[in-house]
Amino acid sequence: MDVEQLEKKAIEMRKATWEMIYRAKSGHTGSDLSCTDILVALYYKVLNQTPETFKNEDRDRYIQSKGHAVEILLNILADRGYFPKEDLLTYSQFKSPYIGHPNNHIKGIEMNTGSLGHGLALSVGIAKAAKMDDKDYHTYVLMGDGEQAEGSVWEAAMAAGSFKLDNLTAIIDHNGLQITGKTKDVMNSEPLKAKYEAFGWNVVEIDGNDMSQLVDVFDLKPVQNKPTLILADTVKGCGVSFAENKAEWHHKVPTEEQYKEALDVFDKELEERK
Amino acid sequence: MSEEKARKVGEVICEQLVDAGKKDSDIVVLTSDSRGSGSLVPFAKELPKQIVEVGxxxxxxxxxxxxxxHSGKRPFAVSPAAFLTMRSIEQVKVDVSYSNTNVKLLGISGGNSYSVLGSTHHSLQDLAITRAIPNLEVYMPCDQYQTVGLFKYLVKSDKPAYIRIGKKALNNCYSNPEEAFVKPGKANVLRNGKDVALVAMGETVPEALKAADLLEKQGIKATVVDLVSLKPLDTELLSKISNEFSDIYTIEEHSIYNGIGSAVAEVVATSGSAKLHILGFPDAPAIAGTQDEVFSYYGLDGAGIAKNVEKSIS
Structure with missing residues (x-):
C-alpha cells in the first residue's frame, strides 16, 4: 500500500472502531484513535506477518503494551483476515474472547496485555530470543506515554540497551494525555527522548498521525547495537474533532448524536478519497 | 532411605540444568544478580550462551x-523466593500464568532460610499467593532425590511452575529419584502408622520423619505424607486419610494462613472427618535466629511436632 491507501485505510479503521465502541457501549475511544495510524502502518506496510504465517518462527512480532487500545487492534486484525469480521459483533459480550484487552486466545495476538508496564520487557525477551537463535525477525512494541510512569518500563529499557537489541523498536503513542489529565501534570516522565538516549537507545521523533512520516521512519535501518524508540507525537481522539485532545475521551463512549456526527465525517472523508 | 550424604538442593538443580542444557540449547537460566546464591555459577561457566543476567x-x-x-526458549527464572513471589507476582500472574508461557520460577533461599537477614528476605507467604494463581504448578523438593526426579520432569514439561528451595543441605528422605517424584499431584506416603497423620512438604518432611521416630518411642504410630506438589494437590490421598485418621497435622515453613494447612483443610472440610492441626509460622514477623533455632522456637522441628501430637493424642 502507498501512503494514500494507508491513509484511507486508517479512516476505515477509525470508523469501524467508532462503530464497535458505540455498539458495545465500551472501549478506550481516545486511545484507539490516537494510535490508529501507527497500527495501520505496522499491519499494512511494516510487519512481516500474515494470518497464514502468524505461527511461523520467523514472523515479526507486535506487542501492544497499551492493551486498552484493543478495539483498533481487533478491527485491523479482522480486516487483515486473522478472523472473520463478524466475530467482532460479540465484542465485550458474555463468553466472547474479544474482550477489553488483548487476549492471546485470538489469532494475531501474541501475548496478553492490559496491565501497563509489561510489553517492553516481553519484547526484550522476544528480541533477546531472536539474538540467541540468530534469527532475523524484528519485534515492535507500542506503549502509552502515561505508561512511562511504570517502573518496570525502565527496568526493561535498561535491559534493552544493555542487551544491545537493535532488533527491537518501541513506539510511544505520545499524546500527552491520560485518564486524569495531562501526563506532564499527573506524573511528568519528560524528557523521554533524553531518558531513552541515556538508557542506550536510538530515538527518533515524528508526528505519529502523519502516515508519510510513519512509513519513512519504519523504513530506516536500525542503528547497530541500539534499540530504537519512535517517539510518536499524536493527538488523543485523532479523527473525531470534538474528541481530540480531551482526556475525558480516554474511555468515553459516544452518545447517539456524537456517534452519528462522527460517522458522517468518516463517510464524507472516505467518499472524497474514492 | 539412602545412606548418601545430605546435599544442598541448589547444587543438585544446577547439575540437572547443566545436563539438560547441554542436550537442549533452548534451556536457559535467567538470574537477577543471583547466580551465586542460586548455585548456578557452574551453569554459567559450562553454558555461557544459555544464561541471561537481568540485574x-x-x-x-x-x-x-x-x-x-514465547519465542521457544525454556527459561528457568531464578531469584530469591521472597522477591520472585512478591515483587514480581503481578508479572507471574499476567505474563506467565495468564499468557501461559513455559516459565519455571525457581525461588531460592525460600521460607525462613535467610534467617537473621529478617522479614524482607523471608518468603513465608509465597505458597499462599502462588497456589491461588491458575495454571501454575507449585513444588518444594525435600531432598536430593526428589530434586533430581522433579527437575527431570520440569526440563521436559511445557507448563509453568513455581519451585521453592531452601539453603541448607537436606537429609535424604528417599533412596532414588523415581520413588521420590512420581508425577505432578502424586503425594508419597513415607511412613505408615495408624494413630496420627503428619503431612509435610519441602524442609518440614525430614522434621516430620524425626517426629514419627520420637512418637514411636512413646508408642504412637504416625503416618507421614510428603505432599510433593502443593499444586496440583493429591486430593485423593488427602481425602482418604481425612477419613482414616481422627487427627491430621500439617507442618509447613510458611504462614499458618493459606499455605499447606489451608490446602489440606480445604480437602478435610469438604470430604473428611479428621480434626486438622496446622503447624507453621504465626501471623507476625519471624523472630531472629538460625533456621534450626527458629524451627525449634515455633515447634516445627521433630521434637516440637512430636510434643504437639502427644498433647492432643493423649
Whole structure:
C-alpha cells in the first residue's frame, strides 16, 4: 500500500472502531484513535506477518503494551483476515474472547496485555530470543506515554540497551494525555527522548498521525547495537474533532448524536478519497 | 532411605540444568544478580550462551523470561523466593500464568532460610499467593532425590511452575529419584502408622520423619505424607486419610494462613472427618535466629511436632 491507501485505510479503521465502541457501549475511544495510524502502518506496510504465517518462527512480532487500545487492534486484525469480521459483533459480550484487552486466545495476538508496564520487557525477551537463535525477525512494541510512569518500563529499557537489541523498536503513542489529565501534570516522565538516549537507545521523533512520516521512519535501518524508540507525537481522539485532545475521551463512549456526527465525517472523508 | 550424604538442593538443580542444557540449547537460566546464591555459577561457566543476567530487577526477570518462552526458549527464572513471589507476582500472574508461557520460577533461599537477614528476605507467604494463581504448578523438593526426579520432569514439561528451595543441605528422605517424584499431584506416603497423620512438604518432611521416630518411642504410630506438589494437590490421598485418621497435622515453613494447612483443610472440610492441626509460622514477623533455632522456637522441628501430637493424642 502507498501512503494514500494507508491513509484511507486508517479512516476505515477509525470508523469501524467508532462503530464497535458505540455498539458495545465500551472501549478506550481516545486511545484507539490516537494510535490508529501507527497500527495501520505496522499491519499494512511494516510487519512481516500474515494470518497464514502468524505461527511461523520467523514472523515479526507486535506487542501492544497499551492493551486498552484493543478495539483498533481487533478491527485491523479482522480486516487483515486473522478472523472473520463478524466475530467482532460479540465484542465485550458474555463468553466472547474479544474482550477489553488483548487476549492471546485470538489469532494475531501474541501475548496478553492490559496491565501497563509489561510489553517492553516481553519484547526484550522476544528480541533477546531472536539474538540467541540468530534469527532475523524484528519485534515492535507500542506503549502509552502515561505508561512511562511504570517502573518496570525502565527496568526493561535498561535491559534493552544493555542487551544491545537493535532488533527491537518501541513506539510511544505520545499524546500527552491520560485518564486524569495531562501526563506532564499527573506524573511528568519528560524528557523521554533524553531518558531513552541515556538508557542506550536510538530515538527518533515524528508526528505519529502523519502516515508519510510513519512509513519513512519504519523504513530506516536500525542503528547497530541500539534499540530504537519512535517517539510518536499524536493527538488523543485523532479523527473525531470534538474528541481530540480531551482526556475525558480516554474511555468515553459516544452518545447517539456524537456517534452519528462522527460517522458522517468518516463517510464524507472516505467518499472524497474514492 | 539412602545412606548418601545430605546435599544442598541448589547444587543438585544446577547439575540437572547443566545436563539438560547441554542436550537442549533452548534451556536457559535467567538470574537477577543471583547466580551465586542460586548455585548456578557452574551453569554459567559450562553454558555461557544459555544464561541471561537481568540485574537486580525481579519484575523484568519474570517478564523477559515470558518473552523468551514465547519465542521457544525454556527459561528457568531464578531469584530469591521472597522477591520472585512478591515483587514480581503481578508479572507471574499476567505474563506467565495468564499468557501461559513455559516459565519455571525457581525461588531460592525460600521460607525462613535467610534467617537473621529478617522479614524482607523471608518468603513465608509465597505458597499462599502462588497456589491461588491458575495454571501454575507449585513444588518444594525435600531432598536430593526428589530434586533430581522433579527437575527431570520440569526440563521436559511445557507448563509453568513455581519451585521453592531452601539453603541448607537436606537429609535424604528417599533412596532414588523415581520413588521420590512420581508425577505432578502424586503425594508419597513415607511412613505408615495408624494413630496420627503428619503431612509435610519441602524442609518440614525430614522434621516430620524425626517426629514419627520420637512418637514411636512413646508408642504412637504416625503416618507421614510428603505432599510433593502443593499444586496440583493429591486430593485423593488427602481425602482418604481425612477419613482414616481422627487427627491430621500439617507442618509447613510458611504462614499458618493459606499455605499447606489451608490446602489440606480445604480437602478435610469438604470430604473428611479428621480434626486438622496446622503447624507453621504465626501471623507476625519471624523472630531472629538460625533456621534450626527458629524451627525449634515455633515447634516445627521433630521434637516440637512430636510434643504437639502427644498433647492432643493423649
Amino acid at each position: 537486580i530487577a525481579e519484575q523484568d526477570l519474570v517478564t523477559i523470561s515470558a518473552g523468551l518462552a
